[in-house]
Amino acid sequence: MEEKENIKVAKLQLGKFIAKDGITVKLHEQNEKENADKLSNSIVIKVFGGDPPLRIISSELRRQWMQYGKFHLTMVGMGWVLCSFYEPDHMEAMMTNGPWFVNGKIIGMDKWSQNFSTNSLKGLTVPVWIRLPNLPLQCWDNINLYRVASMVGKLYLIDGSMFQWGRREFGRVCVQIQQDNKLPLGVLAEGKAGRFYQRIEYERVLNFCFKCGLIGHNCEDCK
Incomplete structure (x- = not known):
């Protein structure tokens, strides 16, 4: 990467930026807005169960996401990666598919916002396809x-193919799940025929703990 010249700060128009209390720095609102606008097509991602270098993350995601157009990856600290897309449609398409993996480890993701902090996992989600095996036939509708x-x-997507006759082995939908929430192995439902337990299966979620219901580790590594 080509080295750039250092920036001389002597001529910067800083303005008044110390609050009345004398200890708080006030940010430049217009610059904040412009920077936020540049990040409007960005997501933040984190690999769970590992800390691979950026070159590995970049190689894995570019291979999986090449169909979603161009994007740029930047490390932002604490294992977080900022991924900026050139087109908003490409970002939305990527977020509604998945789950995505790096070195076999699932990644959590969230749209970048001004509330994002590298010290918190709040808001981090994973798009996962789930199956509802043996779903009662009277429940087969959107x-x-x-x-x-x-x-x-x-809920993000419903697999339209499952409504075809001959393909009713299981219901299949894509959901956006909170990374730090416990995932249920089943759901209680009630209809005219009474109450029943609907089992849930998670597609391609490799490091999922059936003991605590969290993503990011297997049962043998559960603490």
Whole structure:
């Protein structure tokens, strides 16, 4: 990477930036807004169960995300990576697919916001396809699927192919789950035929602990 000249600060128009208490620094609001606008198509990601270098993360994600257009990756500290897309549609398409992995470890993600902090996992989510095996046939419609799946996470997509005759082995939907929330192995539902337990299966979630219900480690590593 080419080295750039150092920036001389002598001519910067700083203005008054110390608050009345004499100890608080006031940020430049217009610059804050402009910087936030530049990050409007960005997400923050974190690999769980590992701390791979940026070159590995970049190689793995570029291989998986090449269909979603160009993007730029930057390390921002504490194992977090900022991923900036050139087009908002590409970012949305990537976030509604998945889950995504680096070295076999699942990654959590969230849209960048001004509340983002490298010291917190709050808001971090993972797009996961779930299956509802042996779902009663009277429940095979968009509304009832949504109601059952909503107990797992925020519903994003419903697999349209499952409504075809001959493909009713299981319901299949994509949900956005909170990284630090316990994942249920089943959901209680109630209809005209009475109450029943609907089992939940998670596709491609490798490091999922069935003891505590959290993503990021296996049962043998559960603390």
